[in-house]
Amino acid sequence: MNSRESVHQLSINRKADHINNASQAQIKSTVKKNTFSYEPLFATHQTHPKMQRSFLGKTLRAPLWISSMTGGSLKENDDVLLINQNLALLTREFGLGMGLGSIRPLLDHPKDEKIQKQFLLRDIIGDDRPFFANLGIFQLEEQLKIDRGEKLHQILDFLRVDGLFIHINPLQEFYQPEGDMFKTSPLAILQDYMPLKKYPIFIKEVGQGMGKKSLQALMDMQVDGIEFASFGGTSFSRIEQLRREKDRANDGEKYPYALHEIGHTATEMNQFLNEIIASNQAYRDLKMEVIVSGGMNHLVSAYELMESCPFPAIIGKAHDFIIHAKDKNQLFNYTAQVINELNMCYQLLDHP
Numbered sequence: 001m002n003s004r005e006s007v008h009q010l011s012i013n014r015k016a017d018h019i020n021n022a023s024q025a026q027i028k029s030t031v032k033k034n035t036f037s038y039e040p041l042f043a044t045h046q047t048h049p050k051m052q053r054s055f056l057g058k059t060l061r062a063p064l065w066i067s068s069m070t071g072g073s074l075k076e077n078d079d080v081l082l083i084n085q086n087l088a089l090l091t092r093e094f095g096l097g098m099g100l101g102s103i104r105p106l107l108d109h110p111k112d113e114k115i116q117k118q119f120l121l122r123d124i125i126g127d128d129r130p131f132f133a134n135l136g137i138f139q140l141e142e143q144l145k146i147d148r149g150e151k152l153h154q155i156l157d158f159l160r161v162d163g164l165f166i167h168i169n170p171l172q173e174f175y176q177p178e179g180d181m182f183k184t185s186p187l188a189i190l191q192d193y194m195p196l197k198k199y200p201i202f203i204k205e206v207g208q209g210m211g212k213k214s215l216q217a218l219m220d221m222q223v224d225g226i227e228f229a230s231f232g233g234t235s236f237s238r239i240e241q242l243r244r245e246k247d248r249a250n251d252g253e254k255y256p257y258a259l260h261e262i263g264h265t266a267t268e269m270n271q272f273l274n275e276i277i278a279s280n281q282a283y284r285d286l287k288m289e290v291i292v293s294g295g296m297n298h299l300v301s302a303y304e305l306m307e308s309c310p311f312p313a314i315i316g317k318a319h320d321f322i323i324h325a326k327d328k329n330q331l332f333n334y335t336a337q338v339i340n341e342l343n344m345c346y347q348l349l350d351h352p
Contacts, residue, residue: 036304036349048346051339055289055314056130056162056200056225061095062339063306063314065291067227068099068134068165068204069322081118083325088124090321090328094335097130097314099165099202099227104139106155122160132202134165138173138180141189144196153198163200163224166190171259172206187217200224202291207231208263209294212272219276225289227316228270231263232295266294270305277310284310291316299338303345315342 051062066087084100091098098121105115125131133156135143143152156164168186173179190203202225203218209230218226264272270292277283290309293316296302306313320338324331 036300036351038348039350040348042350043344043347045344045347048343050346051343053312053314055097055312056132058097058128058130058162059095060097060129060314062342064094064096064335064339064342065227065293065314065316066091066096066098066321067229067291067293067316067318068132068167069101069318079326083322084118084121085124086325086328086331087321088121090331090335091125091129091131093332094339095129096335097132098125099132100134100159100161102139102167103133103135103155103159106159107135107139107143107151110151110155119159127160130162131160132163132165133159133161134167136180137166137168137186137189138182140166140193141184144189144192149193149196156199161199163202164197165202165204165227166193167204167206167229168210169206171208171262175259187214190218190221190223194221194223202227202289204229204291205263207294209265209269211264212276215269215272216276219283219286219288222286223288225291227291228266228293229316230266230269230294231261232265266292266296266302266305270309273310274308286311289313293317299341300345300349303342303349304351307351 053060053063055063069083069087080101087098090096100119100121103119106119109115119133122131135152140149140152143149152164170182170186173181193201201223203223204227206229209228215226273290288311290311290313292302292305292309292313296305296315297320302315306315317338320334321331324334
């Protein structure tokens with residue numbers, strides 16, 4: 001096995017571990033008490049007009065985003081194709097938006113039909129729902145060094161996506177046994193890419209969120225959007241720690257972990273955005289959108305953050321979709337329940 005095949009085999013094993021460890025990598029966070037008032041006198045059970053909204057230039061029937069989860073795999077009997085196709089069907093049938101998992105396997109194997117099929121979901125989703133690809137910041141830097149992003153843009157064209165998520169994950173890579181070590185800061189890589197981009201870009205973390213300075217730097221660059229992927233949900237850094245724990249246990253060793261509980265909750269990140277705008281009202285005019293995600297298992301808390309966000313916002317979910325994604329009926333039933341409850345939030349709750 002040559003070095004490139006070895007790296008790809010590690011990637012296959014890593015993706016399987018990510019799916020298998022997602023439930024164990026849920027980090028608990030404290031969400032502040034809700035500030036809405038309950039107003040039952042004004043409610044109906046009809047669909048509230050605010051359930052439908054424009055997001056990323058397309059119309060959603062509900063303010064829900066299927067956050068990036070599963071990338072491609074060459075592994076036989078893999079569930080990636082089933083999961084991705086069921087999520088694409090869900091996107092179409094319920095009028096949602098969807099982000100792919102990392103397209104790194106497609107960059108490494110652009111001609112492989114098995115991998116192509118796992119990502120070619122536009123015909124299932126349809127052209128009227130937002131559909132984004134996803135790539136890590138380190139892989140973006142590699143593409144910039146190779147050809148200033150031309151191959152990446154060709155693949156985005158091939159997938160017929162509406163844009164690109166770029167995930168920022170220095171802590172995950174630090175803990176990942178085969179992780180990529182950054183020599184350049186994510187900020188510098190993004191600044192290099194911004195003049196070259198051909199698609200809208202959203203920036204996201206992978207389960208730790210990000211602080212006020214990072215958010216303001218993204219706003220200064222005028223990125224098209226931010227997904228919180230905040231502390232309290234699925235932590236990919238914790239997933240990599242779990243992988244290390246398994247390896248170390250097999251070797252009879254223990255490994256000290258100190259950083260998996262750092263980060264910022266969605267509540268904190270929402271507050272940061274409001275504070276940044278309060279410090280300079282020019283930020284309010286930015287054409288930026290937000291996906292509020294990470295650590296919001298309580299739907300009312302997610303609804304509150306979405307409604308109090310200073311930019312157009314929707315709710316993103318990853319773990320709650322993927323645990324149902326292998327069974328289409330189960331997935332559809334779960335999503336219908338979430339949408340119905342979100343609709344009742346609009347009917348019953350009044351923001352002060």
